[in-house]
Structure formats: C-alpha cells, structure tokens
Amino acid sequence: MSELNNCILPDDLYFSVENNVWVRDLGDGTVELGMTDIAQTMAGNIIHCRPKKEGASVKKGKSVATVESGKWVGPVKSPFAGEVTARNDAVESDAALINRSPYKEGWIVRLRPEDVQAELGSLLKGEAAVEHFQAYMSENEVTGCIHCEGFEG
C-alpha cells in the first residue's frame, strides 16, 4: 500500500487521477469503482450519495453517482463507458461510509465496460499513480488526507 501525505493509495487498485476515482478489477469482466482517499478528504463530510441504477449506461467521463457533502455537490465520474451492474445501496443509506472506508465498504458502483483490460490499461497503478496524484494534490492545494476515527481504508 502506498501512502502520500497520509493519503492511502492501495497498490492493487487502478486510478483515474483526472476523475479522482479508483477501479478494482473483479476478474469477471466487471470492475468496482469508488472515490479515492484524496477525493473523500476534498469532499469533507459526505452526507448523501446516489449511485446510478443497475442497467444504466454510462459514458466515459460521465457521472456514476451524485455526491453531496457539507461544502460540495458533484458527480463521481467514470473513466470509461460501461453498464452499471450493481450499485452500493449501503452508501445511499450511510454516505459517510465513503469517508470511513473509501476503498472497501464505500464502493459506489460496479460496471461492465466493453473491454476491461483495454480500459484498465488507460489507468494508473502503483508508483505512477502516486506521482500523478502528487501533482494533482499540489495543483489543488491539498496538503494531505484526514482520517477520522474509525477510518478503515
């Protein structure tokens, strides 16, 4: 697991720095997607999350969920096109799960892209992700990540 100014970036995940999301290859042609530790810190205390419904089609760069925090309302964007195969109802009923467990319990949707391996090839992993997020954090004046008590990663 990599850590950047207290921001956790798991080495087994793929990242879209532009959209500040992580992607997990589920091995069956689908992927799981959620907000990064950096994204949940920037959002602040998340109070609402509404993922798209199962069966919905998503275009590249478009929203898979709407998130509202105390200081921000905005979309969680997918780095590729696909069909929503599952939505995490838990984050709709307890949006703070995204703050507490952004990479585990706080996943937002599962998607089926047309070509998983090709899409994952366009994302970053490991050291490359860390380097790009370092630049991203500098550009956005994000000093580091804040983890509240109970944070599970």
Place this chain on the structure above:
Amino acid sequence: MTATLRIFTHPSCPRCPEAVRRAWELKQRRPELFELRTVTLSDKAGLDEAYAENIKTIPTLICNDGDAEVFRIVGTPDMAHLEASFDQSPRAEDGQS
C-alpha cells in the same frame, strides 16, 4: 508549569466534538490540570501543526509540558482514560498535576 492539552479536530469528523466536550468537562472539574487548545485541520495553520506532530487520525489529543510530550491519545477517550492519562503521567509522579 501548567500542561497544555491540544485536541486536533476537523469539522467533518463526527467524533471530534465529543472529544472536545470531554476535555472541557475535565478542565471544568480540575482546572489546574491543563490548559486546553483545539487545533482545527480545516485551515493551513492547523494542518501544518498536525503534520509537525505526525497526526494521522483525528481526534488526536496531545499533552505537552513545555516542549516535552507527556502523552498522546488517538481517538475519542472516555473520561476515565483521559483523567488517568494525566494522573499517571510523569508530571503527576513529580507532584506537578
């Protein structure tokens, strides 16, 4: 010298208000124990101070006697734990609390 208890918090942290409340209650009951200061990580000065202290989780409570750190509690302590941290600290053993 009176000890200083700093509580590192953030507005988005759901348990931070409870940690502050407990420290305040203890100070009301035993005002001689410490001076209380909250440090919010919502501004740069607070973030810089938190990084200088290697804070990774909030709330974190740090008790200092001058420049020396006496104890540190990560998370929200119950009142007994908080009070015992003062009573069992080296300062208490020296008769300074």
